[in-house]
Amino acid sequence: MRQPDLALAATTLGEARAVAPGSGDELHLAALIPAELARVAIARGAIEEARRHASAASAAQRAHRCRRCAAEIGPALVETAIAADDLEGADAARAAALESAYRLNLPIAIASMRLAGGRLLAARGDAVGALVDLEAALDTFDRLGPRHLVAETRAAMVGLERLEPESA
C-alpha cells in the first residue's frame, strides 16, 4: 500500500478500537481492510476491483451491524462510486455514512465524509458547493489530523479550480 493508505488504515483502526474495545478487531477489519483496498484500487485506476472490495466492505459492515464501520468505510464507498461514475450510488453511500458519523460524533469521520462529499459535488460540476464541504473538512484536518488528509483535501481544492468558469 502507499504510505497515505497505511496512515489512513491506522487512523481508522485506532478509532475502531476506541469505540468497541470489547469486540474483536477481526469483525471491524473485515470491513475496514476491503475499504482501504478499494481506495488503493481506485488510485491504480482498477475500478472493477475497487467495486468488488467496496461491496465486500459493505457486506462485512452489514454482517456485524456496526455503525462505526458504516462511518469509517463511507469515504471509500463514495469514492468508488464516483470512480465508477455512479453518482446516485455515491449520494446514497454519502448520506448513510454521514448519518453514522454524526450519530457517533466522530469529527474525523465527519470531515472525511465532507471531503468525499466535496469530491461528489465536484464530479457533478458544483464547484461552489464542493468548496464549502472541502473547507469544512480542511478546518477539521488542520486541527485534528491526519496530516495526509490535509494534503488530499488541498489537492481536491486545487482540482476545483478547473471547474470554475473563466468569468463569473
Ligand SMILES: [Zn+2]
Ligand atoms: Zn465494525
